[in-house]
Amino acid sequence: MGVTIHDVAARAGVSVATASRALSGQRGVRPENRSKVLAAADALAYQPNAVAAALRSRTTRSLGVVVPRIANPFFATLVEEVEQRLHAADRSLLLANSRYDPELERRQVGALLDRQVDALLMVPCHRVRSAEVLAEAAARVPVVQLDLHVDGPAASWVGVDNAAGISLVVEHLAALGTRRTAFVGAEPTDSAAQARLDGYRRAAPGGADDVLLGDFSKEWGQRAGTRLLDRAELPGAIVCGNDTIALGVLSALAERGVAVPDEVRVTGFDDIPYAALAQPPLTTVRQPQGAIAAEAVRLLTARWDGAEPVSQRTAIAPELVVRASA
Amino acid sequence: MGVTIHDVAARAGVSVATASRALSGQRGVRPENRSKVLAAADALAYQPNAVAAALRSRTTRSLGVVVPRIANPFFATLVEEVEQRLHAADRSLLLANSRYDPELERRQVGALLDRQVDALLMVPCHRVRSAEVLAEAAARVPVVQLDLHVDGPAASWVGVDNAAGISLVVEHLAALGTRRTAFVGAEPTDSAAQARLDGYRRAAPGGADDVLLGDFSKEWGQRAGTRLLDRAELPGAIVCGNDTIALGVLSALAERGVAVPDEVRVTGFDDIPYAALAQPPLTTVRQPQGAIAAEAVRLLTARWDGAEPVSQRTAIAPELVVRASA
DNA sequence: TCCGCCGTGGAAATCGGTTTCCACGGCGGG
């Protein structure tokens, strides 16, 4: 609480400059003095004040992460993977939630920048309306977009190839002999919704007419599922924009006693932990969150180590996970 | 980037002291000067450096949160609720993950304290082994335990009355005419596992013999479910230690074609979002995460506002959510 | 032998705010 580097230096019989150099492992300190400083720090139970270090060195060794919704297991897993790698690099993580509100997102980013984060990892919640704040932030610190990205080349991005993922699903369904498919997705206000919709329209065999758009929630999945059941003819498969929608669709189908996959096949996207527990277990597309987090952290680390700020987009190939639902 | 409070003061024609007072809304500044300062700050797009403010005022306006597993939707929701309330109070959240490892937890707490967090919100991952680091932290900053707590009165705690929750379940099952019940829980290394087990043993009508203990994972739920199926006689109901276990049990039952709730009833605990989507929808005990987060933040806010550090335990009453599985 | 370089370490400036301390002027009360 009260023990500063001055106390350590005094006890070791050296100047604060030498103590600082010894504690931060810099060269230019005789081994004898170095060990005296370390011994003194140990004896006094010295705990460095990271705030003071941050002020002078203009580096907080902390990083801001902004996600639309922490409680979404997909983002939570992503945050966990990022946190693990940051902790290993002795950096801290400031977490903020945008609740899919660009205005709140702007305030959150502002608060993080005031706190002098060394970099920003951001899942921009809106394809268009997040662009401005993202560009402002990128002018001040390194920024990497995760999972979603804004239109235009504002900052680097690391995510999954959404269109390719949907293609995997559509091809798998075709190989099973599925005739007509429907797509239940989200309005393309974010880039993933857009890419998955585009991917479906390109890959589906002329079936681009049977498309229902809402949001990425289980409630929407339930409503959309009910709506499809009320039609004259059930499609052979329902391709969902993510797992949460798919779980909603499944629960609507179960309520009406429709057998999956016998009467209709259902697929998801993301492979959240609960996809495997659904009845029947959900066929879906796995997003390699570990790889995404690793690449994002790698990009930032490179920037800190002096690499020039190139803006690049890295799309990681997703993987089809075949389970009982299709 | 480069504009400091000195620039603002110079442009407004006042001293930095006056500028500081005006910007932080203190009294003792003539309205005329106050508006001159605010205008200057606006014109220069002044962005205060929170690190500098933190150093002098010995207050970072940030708070550390340590949870065992961010990706667990229960903790993720808790973190989200806390974050929302902190953001409203213009405070930031430093997030750390202990991965149920007391040693990692210790390092995480140390890193947060070095960063001078104003308080710590912690879900101690071990009933016994988390006690020491918790006490050390509590000696430096206000600490509130969330959801779980260590043995002994190290720090305040806010959570749910686990034993009462299990009682609700057992009574509900009894009212349905369930004869024999089994309990699938977790080894009591954390306080919730302990309290739920104790609660079950007290509430169950002599059926304390049919108890299987593992961990709070879906894999354990699946294994335990299979094990129960291999017995001579199926119990009338399976009371699970949390929803994740219950979902695992449900998937094991579904695989063997056992009808829920007709052949066996199943209950969970927590009411995670996926409990309602299970087939059949899961009867469970809802933990009011919003209320827990609100109370924890309220406790800390009171401490910051000068209340004396009383150590108290607040158990919030949980609510039974009856769905189709029981 | 003398000069310059290098390794080491100390004094002090610095980061950018907040807070303390004090001076000044106006006003009310004795």
Next chain:
DNA sequence: CCCGCCGTGGAAACCGATTTCCACGGCGGA
């Protein structure tokens, strides 16, 4: 009329590190 208090605002100390700048001594080369 004089004294003291209060509201206001400036100068400077301060928070606790890092980093710059410089001094000193030893050593190798000319």
